[in-house]
Amino acid sequence: MRRREIITLLGxxxxxxxxxxxxxxxMPVIGFLSSRSADDSGRAVVAFRQGxxxxxxxxxxxxxxxxxxxxxxxxxLPALAAELARQPVTVLxxxxxxxxxRAAMAATTTLPIVFGIGEDPxxxxxxxxxxxxxxx
Numbered sequence: 192m193r194r195r196e197i198i199t200l201l202g203x204x205x206x207x208x209x210x211x212x213x214x215x216x217x218m219p220v221i222g223f224l225s226s227r228s229a230d231d232s233g234r235a236v237v238a239f240r241q242g243x244x245x246x247x248x249x250x251x252x253x254x255x256x257x258x259x260x261x262x263x264x265x266x267x268l269p270a271l272a273a274e275l276a277r278q279p280v281t282v283l284x285x286x287x288x289x290x291x292x293r294a295a296m297a298a299t300t301t302l303p304i305v306f307g308i309g310e311d312p313x314x315x316x317x318x319x320x321x322x323x324x325x326x327x
Contacts, residue, residue, distance in 0.1 A: 219248075219282075220255045222275035222302075224295055226287030228262040235286055261287070268294035276302060289315040 223239070225232050236258075240250060248254040257278055259271040268290060275283055276299040283299070285292040285306040292306035296317070312318045 217279070218253065218255050220257055220278065220280045222278060222280035222283040223256050223258045224261075224268070224272055224275055224283060224285045224291055225259070226261045226263065226265060226268060226291045229258065229260050231263075232260070232286070239284065239286075261291075265290050269297060272298035289317060292317050 221243070223236075225235070227235075229236075243250075243254065250256050257275060257280060259275055261267040261271055272283070272285075272291075272294040276295075280302065283295045283302050283304045285295040285304055286308075289308050289310050289312075292304055292308065295304045295306070306312075306317070308315070308317075313320050
């Protein structure tokens with residue numbers, strides 16, 4: 192090799208670790224789907240942010256949250272869920288009654304869905320019945 196080629200090769204090799212370390216993994220995104228409005232969900236959103244903070248995630252620092260609000264127009268839930276499922280989200284959080292996780296489950300079979308409802312999720316058909324410890 193000629194001297195110029197060696198210098199170019201060494202210069203490129205020296206810069207490669209800098210370029211590799213500058214690339215950061217993409218920030219995970221949580222899709223948050225609610226049957227309510229943002230105004231009606233203030234306490235739930237505060238609790239949600241507190242819960243993810245306890246798990247080490249802070250919105251804007253190491254996680255992003257994409258919110259979608261149906262504003263009590265339940266017929267909007269399927270479209271909003273599908274919109275979130277098309278985004279590069281890592282997980283879907285579905286709140287505001289059993290219809291919200293149903294819409295999320297209809298929108299995707301590949302994303303994990305986390306939900307909180309007041310109804311029994313087994314009776315609502317959202318999760319399969321469980322086996323009691325004595326039946327294992």
